[in-house]
Amino acid sequence: MWRNYMAAYKRGMIKNRIQLLPKHAHFDFSLATTTKCGTPLTPDYKLSMGAVKIFQDGSLEGYTGYLTNPYITSPAGSNDDLWRGYPIRSRQALVDLVVNYHKQGWQVAIHCNGDACIDDVLEAYEAAQKAYPRADARDIAIHCQTVREDQLDRIARIGAMPSFFVTHTYFWGDRHRDIFLGEYRASRISPLRSALKRRIPFTLHNDTMVTPIDPLMSVWSAVNRLTSSGKVLGAAQRISVLDALKSVTIWGAYQYHEDHYKGSLEPGKLADMVILDTNPLTADPIVIKDIKVLATIVGDECVYGEV
Numbered sequence: 001m002w003r004n005y006m007a008a009y010k011r012g013m014i015k016n017r018i019q020l021l022p023k024h025a026h027f028d029f030s031l032a033t034t035t036k037c038g039t040p041l042t043p044d045y046k047l048s049m050g051a052v053k054i055f056q057d058g059s060l061e062g063y064t065g066y067l068t069n070p071y072i073t074s075p076a077g078s079n080d081d082l083w084r085g086y087p088i089r090s091r092q093a094l095v096d097l098v099v100n101y102h103k104q105g106w107q108v109a110i111h112c113n114g115d116a117c118i119d120d121v122l123e124a125y126e127a128a129q130k131a132y133p134r135a136d137a138r139d140i141a142i143h144c145q146t147v148r149e150d151q152l153d154r155i156a157r158i159g160a161m162p163s164f165f166v167t168h169t170y171f172w173g174d175r176h177r178d179i180f181l182g183e184y185r186a187s188r189i190s191p192l193r194s195a196l197k198r199r200i201p202f203t204l205h206n207d208t209m210v211t212p213i214d215p216l217m218s219v220w221s222a223v224n225r226l227t228s229s230g231k232v233l234g235a236a237q238r239i240s241v242l243d244a245l246k247s248v249t250i251w252g253a254y255q256y257h258e259d260h261y262k263g264s265l266e267p268g269k270l271a272d273m274v275i276l277d278t279n280p281l282t283a284d285p286i287v288i289k290d291i292k293v294l295a296t297i298v299g300d301e302c303v304y305g306e307v
Contacts, residue, residue, distance in 0.1 A: 002031055005047060014046045015303040017272065019256055021050035021109060024097070037107040038257025044299070045270060050256060051107035051140060054097065056088050057117035060145065060180045061172050065113035067146065072182045084116065091120045095127045102128035102137070107257065109140035109163070115148050122154050129158060138255060145189050146181070152191070156198040161255050163203040164190040166221045167211055169234070173227035187234035192222055196239060201251040204244065219244040219280065220289035241280055241288070273297050275307065
């Protein structure tokens with residue numbers, strides 16, 4: 001994929017800006033010209049270097065998310081009434097891996113859905129910071145779906161950052177409540193309000209090809225927390241439209257070390273923006289996911305729609 005992106009760039013096929021995250025055990029690291037996340041890989045900033053991506057568990061809907069307490073139902077064919085999912089590797093193996101990447105200067109982003117998996121990830125990040133401290137590491141917990149309150153305290157303390165897959169509330173919220181987690185734990189998936197109370201900046205992401213790439217759907221989910229059946233899942237974790245917009249703009253740029261040239265419209269930064277048919281800050285929150293993008297501007301080029 002790295003070579004394909006570079007070839008596509010040379011052919012003029014890349015219209016938007018893309019950060020490339022090398023995947024552990026699948027990427028030829030000899031291709032990397034830098035270990036510093038956010039470093040442009042092309043003169044026009046179309047491609048940039050990202051964090052090393054590691055997987056440590058699977059998904060709740062696949063019964064492979066690694067939980068501290070059991071799922072409320074077990075997977076089909078299982079005789080284990082206390083099924084908790086499982087990690088991809090031992091905690092110590094993850095610690096050793098992350099410490100080594102920190103030694104090389106990489107930012108690390110780890111896929112972790114279950115709270116037991118998040119414990120492993122935070123242990124690794126703390127060990128890496130202790131061995132090779134870096135004030136601006138901004139290591140990432142990707143999905144961070146069932147993060148507990150005590151884990152959010154730890155995230156704030158070590159300076160890590162969650163990237164929440166908040167549209168889980170819509171696409172799988174009913175199943176999480178009724179099949180996987182039960183009422184209480186399901187109401188706390190992607191606990192955005194709890195993170196904000198601790199002043200933890202976070203991002204909201206989609207997970208193609210699992211769900212469509214649609215930042216406004218993420219904003220809508222963060223603000224409304226409605227399931228596909230129309231039920232509210234965790235009203236206490238709703239956030240404002242403004243904070244949700246920050247999570248897909250300026251906080252995203254900050255998380256990936258691009259905030260000095262992306263994420264907000266101000267002098268000295270790239271002029272990347274969209275033109276919407278409705279102001280999400282004044283619209284009824286329930287219609288945010290239906291707002292249309294009239295045009296997309298990247299730098300000085302209109303790459304979608306028209307102005």
